[in-house]
Amino acid sequence: MALTASKTLNYLTTQFTTRSLYSLLFVVAPLLIALAALCIGRYVVPPDHVLGILLSKILPLDPFWKPVEETVVFNIRLPRVILAMFIGAGLAVAGAAFQGLFGNPLVSPHILGVSSGAGFGAALSILIFRHMAFVPLGALIFGVMAMIVALWISRRNGQSSLFMLILAGVITAALFEAMLSLIKYLADPDDTLPTIVYWLMGSLTSANWSMLSWGLPLIFIGLSILYMLRWRLNILSLSDIEARALGVNLNRMRWIVILAATLITAASVSLAGIVGWVGLVIPHIARMIVGANHQAMIPASISLGAGYLLLVDTVARTATSAEIPLSILTAVIGAPFFAWLLKSTKGGWA
Template sequence: MITSHEESRGRKRSRRQPLWPLYLVLFMLLLSAVVLAFVTGRYPVPPLIALRIFLYPVTGGEADWTATAETVVWEIRLPRIAGALLVGASLAAAGTTYQCIFRNPLVSPAILGASQGAAFGASLALLLRLSWSGVMGMAMASGILATSATALIGRHLGSGSMITLVLAGLVVAAVFNALVAVVQYIADPLDVLPSITFWLMGSLNRIGNDDLGIIGVPIALMLAQLYAFRWHINVLGADNDAARALGVNAALVSGVAIAGATVLTALAVSVSGIVGWVGLVVPHIARFLVGPNFDRLLPISALTGGLFLLAMDTLARSVATQELPLGVVTSLVGAPFFAIVLGRARRHWF
């Protein structure tokens, strides 16, 4: 649980520091990561050529680059970079929201079963040999279905507490994990099973410009919804009694926040597969930078999440001759980092 000691330290840090230098640093890092992602890969594109290809629709002039280079920039790397930014921002924002609502720094976007539900939906779609848009749709719908089942079970148990909701999420996640195992067991081991396994390990290699159109607007709307409720979520993250004293409807705000975070998780997982640690580690980085104030924490967490996942995706597709699964790379980087965070903060959490 996030303690008052940690909160007071964060609030003092938030009051002392203006945010514009941090935003400037993050945007510079983000710009550098985008440039690096454009020019890095199995088909290297020189930075100047990539910039000229990108600006050609505006500036015109002589196109003295190959058609392959133009295809790589517009059809492969641009949607992949944008997808990494959207998915990273979504998972980080969802993790930040869950940690605030549940008042627990160890909570991740998978807590209510959305990730496991999306994994089952995508696995089933791959088993049925649906198109990529069908895989995305099934993953998104199944992730939302899993979280709805968690909410119904939690309500049926009657207590209405957050602990009950978390326990219901564990039950639903276990069921969907078992269903994924069943799909893997009956899948063709030479054809379908490798596709399912690779998707479950996370990747952005199949995302295209059309997919960005499908997920971009809903992600923007969900982020805007969470930001619109930032003050209410901030109060609710401190104490239920304080929220009631200030006239905040705890049930309504919790429902809106959890629904927004769940949709963000389902949208992200539907295009990237299971990418762990982003929604758990990045909120801690953001909290270290700006403190626990949700008003400041949410946008910084979203920016940091996009930057983190873009860096991990660039590493995944450039560190070896064959692309590494994105979820493997985020786990290799995120797990040791989180162990360090736990070691430094254990006195104030437990």
């Protein structure tokens, strides 16, 4: 009996230590990557200067840094770092929620055609107004519209099944991609078309405090909803009878998850263009580290998604003289990793 109690105590101690270590890593790693991102660039700023600039906004410090360093760190790099972390975390959590909702490891946040709708809205805004200031609004409006169209298509006799919703998403995405192709065909090939193509490939170049003031609250709302519902996401795999026995309205919870994840996706695409693979790959990595329990997987996805996209964006703006679009790097990294994942797990998914 004493031996069994000792083994149990050792097991619990090991589990607690492992969880504590993971929790510490998930908090510290994105912060260290953010500090490195604020330092690295064509104009290198020492880490102590970066910390001093950031602390000077809340503490009365005597400047020991150059004014140009403060401009680079606070006005140029910091909004971009914050935006990258929010979009990475948001897409990762939206992907994890959709994968749990549909019970399919190949599902990504773009499943309902939201990205295609937002891409069309951005391209239409560029074509009509010829100014990037209207692009985020157009992308957000048509991203939400794409979700509404997908929901309308999937309704049948007042009901909407998950299978019908996936098919409706495919139809909606195809429709908006066709209209996007029409916009590209009509666009001026010497001026408007390159702008549309570059924006669709994803970039955080236009990040600024004004953009963050309206875009981040939308992502934060969706993230907060999914985070608060993380333990209920485990119930989505249950049948309606089992869910009702646990006192959960499964149908209502599914729609809340869909709306929250769609809000994150539409806001992210409106801020940075179409950034692929983050919402598909990061939940798998989180699942491999902490398991399939969404109570642990959602916080892990937030940390991993924020750190991953921030790292990719740092490489995108520093690797070459011309900035590399985000979707190129996320695909170059994500596709080989996903192929390795499929080979190593033989297509299985817990």
